[in-house]
């Protein structure tokens with residue numbers, strides 16, 4: 120098969136998949152084979168750090184050790200495709216490849232988000248997905264073209280959102296056609312029955328992300344009666360089939376206690392989730408409820424809970440904001456990610472509904488080179504303190520300036536209010552100030568030494584790091 124010969128980012132994905140499948144049945148308690156394989160793949164200082172981290176993590180029988188056992192129990196197709204692709208792209212992404220494209224002035228994003236349809240099978244409180252019709256969906260041809268162009272640039276990881284992606288008819292056709300890359304899709308789970316779980320493991324390259332808001336009370340309050348039980352049933356079907364899947368949470372000031380509790384995490388592990396995502400509730404338009412944004416203390420509670428789960432539980436947690444020190448700050452604008460909506464508008468981040476380019480009128484490479492994205496990338500990282508990574512809520516003046524200077528247009532009705540309504544702007548400014556006061560001491564105590572590695576590990580020029588440090592020291 121063509122994919123067997125494929126070398127991706129300098130790594131042979133098929134060989135990694137084969138290695139995982141061979142190892143799975145004979146994996147000893149010390150995971151020596153896996154650790155040696157990781158060490159053998161490390162070509163750069165960043166890879167070496169990743170391999171060292173894996174070695175340390177798997178030596179903990181409660182977290183990494185137990186996690187690897189869970190991972191190896193997945194269906195062989197999933198190990199061969201999704202898990203192998205993730206190992207290559209998350210742990211061993213080749214910065215020489217990235218550099219080559221960067222020099223050609225096209226940044227290859229590590230991951231790409233696409234919302235081909237805004238339609239949904241649910242009618243949640245405050246959500247206007249029900250207003251969309253099928254005619255507004257992205258065509259199969261457009262989605263196929265976007266993914267093909269992104270693959271040519273070096274992207275191997277695609278995230279499908281909506282709406283509910285499972286109501287988008289050509290979804291499985293896309294998964295099948297692009298079986299040489301990894302996909303995730305965010306879903307309420309209602310349509311995942313046993314048959315669909317079986318199709319997903321047959322494909323092997325797809326990981327559903329089942330969204331819940333916490334336990335039954337929190338989930339049904341937002342998504343309607345029965346939503347939690349349907350999500351749990353989807354997880355049961357996926358686990359029984361051997362499919363890799365995650366859970367996804369929008370953390371708010373109201374559900375933070377539930378979603379950071381041991382009971383909740385233990386339930387997700389019992390249900391079979393291999394990893395999970397924490398996203399913060401974000402203001403995206405004039406209707407956003409600012410009181411739902413987690414306070415600085417709550418945001419820190421999430422950071423501490425994530426770290427605790429990583430050392431105590433057999434699950435991999437990703438905290439989209441508090442993990443920013445690992446990526447050298449915000450990844451928007453194609454630095455490592457971008458979003459394309461159902462109309463084709465190319466947005467720097469899923470939470471920023473502004474664009475200067477539409478994919479129906481330009482190539483992906485042109486959109487990545489556009490003034491809006493270039494401006495946002497040139498400013499990154501937005502602070503020396505990467506625990507305050509975000510130009511939307513931690514440094515709002517940056518996104519306001521980027522929009523004003525590049526003439527970016529709102530891609531969704533009311534998105535402009537976040538940048539023009541004095542009341543919303545004042546609330547975000549106040550939030551940013553509180554975040555600064557709370558997180559600067561945390562940064563200095565626990566993370567500041569990481570900044571010295573940015574140049575080597577993340578290709579952030581020394582000059583940029585020094586400029587951010589000087590600004591940070593000046594702001595006091």
Ligand code: SF4
Pocket residue numbers: 439448449450451468469470471508509510511512
């Ligand atoms: S803009 Fe904010 S939410 Fe988006 S990637 Fe950057 S830090 Fe994350």
